[in-house]
Amino acid sequence: MCLAVPVRIEKLTGPATGTITLSGVSRDVDLSLIDNPQPGDYVLLHAGFAIEKMDDAEAQRTLDLLREMLGQEPGEDGA
Numbered sequence: 001m002c003l004a005v006p007v008r009i010e011k012l013t014g015p016a017t018g019t020i021t022l023s024g025v026s027r028d029v030d031l032s033l034i035d036n037p038q039p040g041d042y043v044l045l046h047a048g049f050a051i052e053k054m055d056d057a058e059a060q061r062t063l064d065l066l067r068e069m070l071g072q073e074p075g076e077d078g079a
Contacts, residue, residue: 004060009042032049034051035053
């Protein structure tokens with residue numbers, strides 16, 4: 001089974017890399033599969049690769065569902 005998680009690009013760090021933050025942890029990810037990635041874009045992250053851009057509202061709904069599954073309140077930093 002594969003899991004891709006919505007994350008927001010915080011900053012670009014190279015021509016095909018960027019930094020994301022998830023649950024308070026920042027890491028560099030590969031953005032080479034995304035057309036014109038920009039800071040603020042939400043992307044689906046799988047195994048260190050951004051594989052698809054996401055609509056902000058859909059990303060938030062997905063993150064809220066993940067938080068619910070973890071027993072956290074919407075908006076809590078955890079998913």
